[in-house]
Amino acid sequence: MAKLLTDIESRADLELLLSRFYEKLLRNHEMHRIFIDVMKINLEAHLPTIADFWEQVLFGTGDYRRNAMQIHVGIHERTPLSTEHFKIWFDTFKAVVHENFAGENAEKTITRALSVGTIIQTKLQ
Numbered sequence: 854m855a856k857l858l859t860d861i862e863s864r865a866d867l868e869l870l871l872s873r874f875y876e877k878l879l880r881n882h883e884m885h886r887i888f889i890d891v892m893k894i895n896l897e898a899h900l901p902t903i904a905d906f907w908e909q910v911l912f913g914t915g916d917y918r919r920n921a922m923q924i925h926v927g928i929h930e931r932t933p934l935s936t937e938h939f940k941i942w943f944d945t946f947k948a949v950v951h952e953n954f955a956g957e958n959a960e961k962t963i964t965r966a967l968s969v970g971t972i973i974q975t976k977l978q
Contacts, residue, residue, distance in 0.1 A: 860956025864915075867907045870962075871900055874949040881941055891932045910965050911958060925973045939974045943967060 861867060875896055879885045888894045908915030928934060946966045950959050 858953065858955035858959075861911065861950075861954050861958040861962055864904060864908050866954065867904050867911070868900065870949060870953060871903050871907065873953060874946055875900070877949055878942065878945045881945070883938065884941055884945075887928070887932055887934075887938065892928060907962070910969070911962055921969070922973060922976060925977065929977045934974070934977060936974065939970050943970050 859866075861870065875888075879888060902917070902919070905915045905917035906919075906921065909917040925934070943966060947963050950963050950966075954962075
């Protein structure tokens with residue numbers, strides 16, 4: 854029996870999405886290298902911050918107060934971020950959303966992810 858998917862409605866849903874997203878993303882050797890080997894991201898500490906970001910983007914709430922563009926400029930200075938990196942990031946994000954959620958907010962999250970990724974990628978060039 855197929856699992857009935859619900860929409861993204863809360864921070865808890867975002868936390869679930871992001872946890873599963875990073876679990877899947879970091880299976881990719883190159884993304885693991887960037888996040889873990891180069892940037893030394895501590896996922897336990899990183900996930901609440903990213904949940905704040907997506908809560909702000911999706912619901913207009915949350916406590917995200919950082920400059921996402923500047924953070925990615927810093928990453929790009931340490932290890933160049935390519936079009937392929939952004940494609941892997943977005944394709945993985947979209948797949949995880951569709952594996953776990955369905956509805957207006959799920960689609961809005963995908964649209965916003967594409968927009969965020971495109972803006973960051975364009976500004977890094």
